[in-house]
Amino acid sequence: MNRIKIHLDILFARLQGLARHAQRLDVVLHCEYSDKRYNLSIEPVSPTRDQELFEDLLFKKLEQQVLENPIREFEITLFDVPEKIQQLDFFEPRDNTEDRWRRLISFAKQSQCEMGFLQMEASHFPEQSFRLVTDWPEDFKPQDLVERQDEALQIKSVYAKALASSPRPSLLLEKPQALSTGEVQKLRFVSSLPSERIESAWWQISVQDLKNRDYYFALSHQGQLLWVFKDRINSQVYLHGYFD
Template identity: 85%
Template sequence: MRTLCINLKTPQESSSAEAFLLLSPRVQFRFPQFIFVEIESTQHLFGGEHRTMEKALEIARKFSGDPAVAIADTAPAAQMFSRWRPSYVAPRGKEQEGFRGLGLDALKDLEGLHPWPQKRPIEHMISFFHTLGVHGLEDVLNFRMNSLRERWGEFGVLLWNRLHSQDSQVISPLVPRDPLVGYGYFDDPLGAVPLLMARIKPHMDILFARLAGLSRYAQRMDLILHCEYSDKKHPVSIEPVSPTRDQELFEDLLEKKLTSLVLQNPIREFEISVFDVPEKVQQLDFFEPRDNTEDRWRRLISFAKQAQCDMGFLQMEASHFPEQSFRLVTDWPEDFKPQDLVERQEEALQVKSVYAKSLATSPRPALLLDKPQLLSTAEAQKLRFVSSLPSERIESSWWQISVQDLKNRDYYFALSHQGQLLWVFKDRINLQVYLHGYFD
């Protein structure tokens, strides 16, 4: 069984292990800064053990400035190598080969999921070996189990088992239970937004690393800033138009909001919380569009929403009259979903993304006026109707109460004197002409 040990070198919360669920479901935290991951069945997904170790380092750097990792057959050896031989991958079934050149002090780190009950026995053991002229870790392998048992009892047996890869330590699947929260305290109160962002960002790095490990999306992030000289608090809430793990987006939105605050009273501490939802799963194939326009749209609409600006797309509604058949939505419309257009030239292929393909053949214009515009007789006479017969007829229902509510329209395609293709209708009751839309 292959085990990856991550030594974060600084004390961490047990929740930090959630970020490494990207590597395997079997993850275990050991106080104060060790994380063990069973990668026997998952390392091939990352391209092998070395690539898995590189991915682990990438995640670990969000928690620590100088993490260390190692891989071995057992958790005790993996921990020891992470301390004395960082980034070492022990040969499968031959982890003792990595003991060469290591001193006896390395025995203190031969622990794994279960640390030594006390440090004094192992220190006494190291001193005893030195008196025998044994100074290298590989030389201790020559001692028999019975010899160690006679001298140190069960502790000697435990040491022999760990040295010979016989100490079975099972890493159980991790069941996340901790909330996505963070807390920061400043020894020197801060009142400048750039300094605040620099101190908050490490906490966001950790929270979003945990989100990725949990395969969750952030729906909202709440930040509470506690002032130094009073009980005043500055609550800040960030909520994009759709859940995402785009940490850069949350940072940009947060910085914009902090800039709008008046921080005359400096900040002493802060609390940060992330409210998560299940991530969206998409099936990808070879011809999946490479363009991420939809993601860029979400960023744009999030900034517009924070600035209290209405922005979006007009979505069709099931209504009888065109001016009542759309509403403003912020979600990326299904009609705008990109489709791949595969162009073939001789033996070459080129894949292009095509948007709103269905709108090109729509019988109604893409640009529709909120309210039909009445044209004067002179304006109507300047129009050149494409056909004498209407392309569409719309009538009010027979149960309309008053005559003024009746609507009877004949729609036509018409060209303006400027060459624009217009969508107009004639009111069959008052015989007036109205402009209702433009074709792109």
């Protein structure tokens, strides 16, 4: 890694001078006593000139390699793109929340972990009403929470604080889970009337596509607050989400 870093310093200095960003970094390691090669590819979620990010991702990749021979030589290929022109305020910190998010999601992507923001979709049913996106939302801004005690107050930046009063759970199953009769009997429903009713559009032709749901709040025997619904067509009860 120390041998490679010297060349990365030169490459990223050239990027700085050309006002360009690095999109992908490919490193090929050639073995000493065989023709075996190790191909490593580093690609953050968005182009950047953050050399430290590329070095961290490359170091993690190198840690996972089991080398059969010493490395005779290596090749480095840097794919660059034009930078996005952004006018920064004089007092704006360079390492902002968006930059830290890109670093985090780049590490997650390299470890085959899926993460991101839930973006609302125009769909009638809850499990189809969102999708996962990795881009930083343009309108994602914190809302200030003001806590008052006696004559003192404290301002805290809170993201998505509306979830606390949301009628729908913050943890939604991707696919509703059917509950057995025994599992339903163990639940304690908060009310006998549904809190929400969702029905398929009247122009649905296929009977199999019809969905008629009555949603309820229920407590499990562990004390969890659940979001369940009853299919009004076949009377099957499904678990659809958990409240924090």
